[in-house]
Amino acid sequence: MARDTPASASAAPDAARVSMAQVAARAGVSGQTVSRVVNGSPRVDPATRARVEAAMAELGYRPHRAARALRTGRSHTIGLVVTTLATIGNSRMLQATAEAAAERGYALTVVTASEGVEAAFAQLADQGVDGAVVLNEASALVPSAPRPPGLRLVVVDAPAETGAIVVHSDHAGGSAAATAHLLSLGHATVHHLAGPADSFA
Known part of the structure; x- marks a missing residue:
């Protein structure tokens, strides 16, 4: 017989998510600094950024994409x-x-x-x-x-x-280079095997 899963059990994976506050504590910086690093702000000293990124790696921090989208208006x-x-x-x-x-x-x-x-x-x-x-x-x-x-x-x-x-890809230039290469090898003729007639490339 099936049993209902307790709410606490279903919430367990979320509870294990590493927070920005934990990263900040590990790196010895403010939560705002961690937020700036996560959002790619240039207003972070390179040494501080490296320290925060190292703390993220050590703790296994992953930015919450949905929360960041709500905060920044960008989904990444x-x-x-x-x-x-x-x-x-x-x-x-x-x-x-x-x-x-x-x-x-x-x-x-x-x-x-x-x-x-x-x-x-x-x-x-x-x-x-x-x-x-x-x-x-x-x-x-x-x-x-x-x-x-x-x-x-x-x-x-x-x-x-x-x-x-x-x-634009340089299709003409690529074709010319390939043809020149084949001719330089001594081939008298170079044939072109075309793709679909409606292909712009």
Whole structure:
């Protein structure tokens, strides 16, 4: 027969969470200093920052993402919009974006534009992301798609004006370098095996 779980038992994991006050006590600083370190404020002496970060590591402190979002108005989450992850280019860009985000303390939310980019933007806005990256095939859909006010975008390889920050890969330069390399090896002809005709890349 099933038994009800006591409230104290269900609360146990939260009770084990290390607090900022504990980190402050271990590092010998104020709680405000710990808060500044957690939120990436430049107003912390490098030696003090190192001491606080060492205390965090020793105690296993993890910032409470939801609480920080309420306090700062930022979720420290980035959205990634793709049409598919089945292609090598998209999957490798996902890996690179995830690694870069993690290095800066950001989480990554991936949304596929199966129902259109507008729906993907709305989903990311509902999740309160700080910004979004749009990859490759999905980039072509951005110019015609309305987006929620305040949603900051970086669009990769957009074929038209998007009204957002755009990052272009140097496909022409890369192709020229590869061709020159093959010709320098003595090959008389270099053939081009093209991708999908509707691919901007």
